Amino acid sequence: MRQHSKTYGLALALMLLTSSCTDTFDEMNVDPNNPTSIKAQFLLPYALERSIDRYWGGRTRFERINLDGAELWMQHLTRNIYSNEGDNYGVSPAFYNNNWQSFFNDGLLNFQRIIRESGPEGSSPNPNFEGVAMVMRAWTFSVLTDCWGAIPYSEAMKGTDGQPNYTPAYDTQEKIYAGLLDELKLANEKLNPAGPGIQGDILYNGNILRWKRFANSLRLRLANRQAAKKSAESRAIMREILADPAKYPLMAGNDDNALLRHTATLPSNNEWHQVIVQDGRTDWNVSSTLVDKLTALQDARLTVFASPNRDGKYLGHPNGLPDAIATTFLGSSSTIGSFFTRPEAPSIVMTFAELNFILAEAALDGDITGDAKTYFDRGVTASFEQYGLKATPDYFTRMGAVTREKVLEQKWIALFGQGIEAWTEYRRTGLPVLPPRDPRAVFENDGVLPTRLPYPATEYSLNKANIDKGITLNGGKDDMKTKLWWAEK
Numbered sequence: 001m002r003q004h005s006k007t008y009g010l011a012l013a014l015m016l017l018t019s020s021c022t023d024t025f026d027e028m029n030v031d032p033n034n035p036t037s038i039k040a041q042f043l044l045p046y047a048l049e050r051s052i053d054r055y056w057g058g059r060t061r062f063e064r065i066n067l068d069g070a071e072l073w074m075q076h077l078t079r080n081i082y083s084n085e086g087d088n089y090g091v092s093p094a095f096y097n098n099n100w101q102s103f104f105n106d107g108l109l110n111f112q113r114i115i116r117e118s119g120p121e122g123s124s125p126n127p128n129f130e131g132v133a134m135v136m137r138a139w140t141f142s143v144l145t146d147c148w149g150a151i152p153y154s155e156a157m158k159g160t161d162g163q164p165n166y167t168p169a170y171d172t173q174e175k176i177y178a179g180l181l182d183e184l185k186l187a188n189e190k191l192n193p194a195g196p197g198i199q200g201d202i203l204y205n206g207n208i209l210r211w212k213r214f215a216n217s218l219r220l221r222l223a224n225r226q227a228a229k230k231s232a233e234s235r236a237i238m239r240e241i242l243a244d245p246a247k248y249p250l251m252a253g254n255d256d257n258a259l260l261r262h263t264a265t266l267p268s269n270n271e272w273h274q275v276i277v278q279d280g281r282t283d284w285n286v287s288s289t290l291v292d293k294l295t296a297l298q299d300a301r302l303t304v305f306a307s308p309n310r311d312g313k314y315l316g317h318p319n320g321l322p323d324a325i326a327t328t329f330l331g332s333s334s335t336i337g338s339f340f341t342r343p344e345a346p347s348i349v350m351t352f353a354e355l356n357f358i359l360a361e362a363a364l365d366g367d368i369t370g371d372a373k374t375y376f377d378r379g380v381t382a383s384f385e386q387y388g389l390k391a392t393p394d395y396f397t398r399m400g401a402v403t404r405e406k407v408l409e410q411k412w413i414a415l416f417g418q419g420i421e422a423w424t425e426y427r428r429t430g431l432p433v434l435p436p437r438d439p440r441a442v443f444e445n446d447g448v449l450p451t452r453l454p455y456p457a458t459e460y461s462l463n464k465a466n467i468d469k470g471i472t473l474n475g476g477k478d479d480m481k482t483k484l485w486w487a488e489k
Contacts, residue, residue, distance in 0.1 A: 041199035051107030056347035057271020062092040070419030075289035089445040097456040111137040112157040131190035150473040170470030173485035184219040258349040269343040285333035288316035304387040306334035320441030353382035357411040383414040450480040
């Protein structure tokens with residue numbers, strides 16, 4: 001974060017120094033091929049792709065926060081080799097160092113630049129560009145705080161200010177959530193479908209109404225996530241949104257899903273395709289936890305999430321097995337379904353299905369007045385339809401009465417691929433209930449399923465005083481066993 005901020009700060013200082021020496025040679029010194037600032041339409045696609053790719057995949061070994069972390073911890077996937085790369089709860093320093101750096105430098109820094117350029121005082125005012133960047137800034141900050149807890153927020157991204165700050169203070173997760181909820185409300189106000197157009201939008205292709213729907217759906221996600229800790233505030237936010245659908249539109253179907261549509265060519269292909277197909281890595285299988293659950297439910301999504309093994313069957317194997325045992329499952333366990341390994345497979349940020357599971361939980365908790373079963377059925381239906389499938393009446397009958405446990409179990413299934421979100425929901429609620437560990441499994445981290453990520457080494461060397469305060473704000477050690485603020489248990 002600070003390394004890039006310093007670079008931009010130095011570049012700004014050099015620009016100012018140069019302009020002071022060449023006031024009489026302005027026209028001679030303007031090079032149209034080397035602009036001094038990058039416009040929003042060029043910053044936006046880069047920031048979107050870099051931040052979402054990092055969240056969804058990450059093609060570099062030891063840095064894959066989803067494939068080698070959350071998807072394994074949530075037992076969507078398992079490994080058949082190198083179990084010490086995430087499956088046994090062990091991660092390398094690159095895992096938390098480089099993901100932290102990338103989310104700040106490649107995502108937040110560029111979203112912040114768009115906001116400054118497109119704001120009322122910027123060089124190219126455009127409230128829709130500003131609103132889109134605010135939504136993505138809020139989303140990126142939410143990923144960071146949900147992975148680490150206390151992080152620099154209120155003082156972050158100020159390395160290029162008139163008085164640059166290279167050692168930002170850490171904020172509590174509670175304060176960050178309050179700020180993000182306010183940001184998303186303001187972003188909704190700025191976004192206007194009748195306003196100026198935007199370019200470079202590789203998420204919604206310039207459809208501002210869909211950006212508004214995403215902004216308000218994301219606001220509901222965060223409000224629901226903190227509901228057990230700030231019930232009155234969260235209830236007020238949820239009811240405000242639901243009471244005025246014209247002002248606060250929500251996702252209305254799968255067409256509104258926030259997802260990055262990839263192409264078949266580098267560097268814009270799906271990260272899972274790059275790692276598994278292009279790089280030829282066969283390290284991952286589908287976890288027996290997921291396969292057994294979907295098999296018991298006679299759930300057709302299994303045929304999308306997994307590929308049949310050489311005998312034409314869908315089988316998984318347990319997580320955390322040492323390599324000597326895990327490798328024996330290489331030919332018998334199902335691999336990841338081709339839907340997710342195609343070069344054009346989308347990277348998913350939020351879906352209509354997730355929104356409805358949020359509303360179902362909120363209804364069960366009494367935070368909103370809607371019917372939980374209606375939301376639940378709509379969420380299940382949307383998840384099936386997302387993959388061209390149909391949930392039959394028998395499927396709902398087999399699940400029985402709608403409970404909080406059923407809602408969060410179905411949410412866990414629907415979040416296949418979105419390991420970070422599934423991990424966050426599990427750490428928040430303790431649901432779904434995961435099966436007993438295989439007696440052959442061997443885990444690091446004292447056997448504790450990771451609760452957060454450690455802070456990067458750069459923060460210790462460049463921001464020591466503030467990171468020490470951040471650790472204190474989390475209420476525990478800087479390890480993977482300290483629970484975050486929104487944890488209900």
